[in-house]
Amino acid sequence: MPHLFDPLTLRGVTIRNRVGVSPMCQYSSEDGFANDWHLVHLGSRAVGGAGLVMAEATAVEARGRITGNDLGIWEDAHIEPLARVAHFINQQGATSSIQLAHAGRKASKQRSFQVENTVPTSNLTWEVVGPSALPFTDGWQTPHELTFDEIEDVIASFVSAAKRADEAGFDVIELHGAHGYLIHSFYSPLSNKRNDKYGGNFDGRTRFLLEITRRVRAVLPDHKPLFVRLSATDWTDDGWTVEDSVDLSRKLKTEGVDLIDCSSGGAVANVSYAVGAGYQVPLAERVKQGADIPTAAVGMITQAMQADEIIRNGRADMAFMARELLRNPYWTLEAAGELHQAENRPTPDQYARAF
Numbered sequence: 022m023p024h025l026f027d028p029l030t031l032r033g034v035t036i037r038n039r040v041g042v043s044p045m046c047q048y049s050s051e052d053g054f055a056n057d058w059h060l061v062h063l064g065s066r067a068v069g070g071a072g073l074v075m076a077e078a079t080a081v082e083a084r085g086r087i088t089g090n091d092l093g094i095w096e097d098a099h100i101e102p103l104a105r106v107a108h109f110i111n112q113q114g115a116t117s118s119i120q121l122a123h124a125g126r127k128a129s130k131q132r133s134f135q136v137e138n139t140v141p142t143s144n145l146t147w148e149v150v151g152p153s154a155l156p157f158t159d160g161w162q163t164p165h166e167l168t169f170d171e172i173e174d175v176i177a178s179f180v181s182a183a184k185r186a187d188e189a190g191f192d193v194i195e196l197h198g199a200h201g202y203l204i205h206s207f208y209s210p211l212s213n214k215r216n217d218k219y220g221g222n223f224d225g226r227t228r229f230l231l232e233i234t235r236r237v238r239a240v241l242p243d244h245k246p247l248f249v250r251l252s253a254t255d256w257t258d259d260g261w262t263v264e265d266s267v268d269l270s271r272k273l274k275t276e277g278v279d280l281i282d283c284s285s286g287g288a289v290a291n292v293s294y295a296v297g298a299g300y301q302v303p304l305a306e307r308v309k310q311g312a313d314i315p316t317a318a319v320g321m322i323t324q325a326m327q328a329d330e331i332i333r334n335g336r337a338d339m340a341f342m343a344r345e346l347l348r349n350p351y352w353t354l355e356a357a358g359e360l361h362q363a364e365n366r367p368t369p370d371q372y373a374r375a376f
Contacts, residue, residue: 033244053093070353125203
């Protein structure tokens with residue numbers, strides 16, 4: 022079996038090791054533009070040795086932002102600063118990636134770490150949208166239920182965003198279909214109460230994601246991999262299940278998806294589930310085995326041996342990390358030493374004296 026520091030080839034892209042920087046919202050943009058913060062934040066993890074570095078949930082529409090300070094890719098002017106980030110990541114030998122997102126009914130919120138927002142007051146709130154007119158929880162906006170024409174417009178926004186991401190030079194594109202945001206809210210029975218072709222049974226509720234996937238895949242160069250992040254379970258008896266995720270992943274594979282990024286939850290508030298080290302790894306393992314597709318495991322992966330075990334035992338093909346790489350951008354370089362993989366350590370020449 023491969024180990025954490027073996028390369029992974031998907032389509033025409035070879036990722037130098039199995040460590041991935043999970044997309045982590047920074048809430049540090051104005052009008053959607055990438056800036057020096059994004060360059061340094063993402064660039065540091067590339068310098069730190071990660072195999073794949075993924076930019077945060079990047080809105081395909083202005084109304085698809087979680088907050089007014091989200092990164093955006095809804096207009097051509099966003100391409101140039103994103104290209105600067107992608108180029109630097111690639112210069113360090115890492116694989117650059119970006120997550121395309123629409124927050125749906127969970128949009129139009131304040132960023133968590135600061136009450137004052139940096140965007141003009143008129144842009145602080147806007148109408149949110151979803152598959153059904155159901156708010157995420159008490160006190161949240163009731164979303165406008167999307168019409169067929171509006172659904173088509175959103176799909177077209179994902180396609181246009183994918184073209185811009187390709188033009189910006191990102192090696193891998195990921196569709197954000199998790200955490201209660203728009204795509205997830207379509208396939209989860211907890212948030213989709215439609216009785217038309219985009220609702221009802223499994224096929225209806227998954228139609229939105231499959232149409233986006235099909236059309237995004239069609240505009241990407243064949244050598245570039247396409248990932249999809251799923252909430253593999255809603256953690257409730259009446260919600261989306263891991264077996265649903267297996268069935269959906271089989272369909273996504275036929276549409277040209279190369280890897281399923283397995284997260285969980287977020288469809289509704291006040292759901293309780295056990296959280297601990299590697300608690301979502303079994304989801305990635307089940308999807309990998311059941312759908313015969315590469316997966317990434319996420320969720321409280323912090324230790325080198327822990328991440329290596331996931332790969333060596335075939336539980337997932339990549340270990341995506343978030344908070345641990347916020348704490349230590351150079352985790353990957355240190356992990357190579359712990360795992361006696363010094364010969365595979367992607368040390369920048371400028372830092373070689375430290376190792």
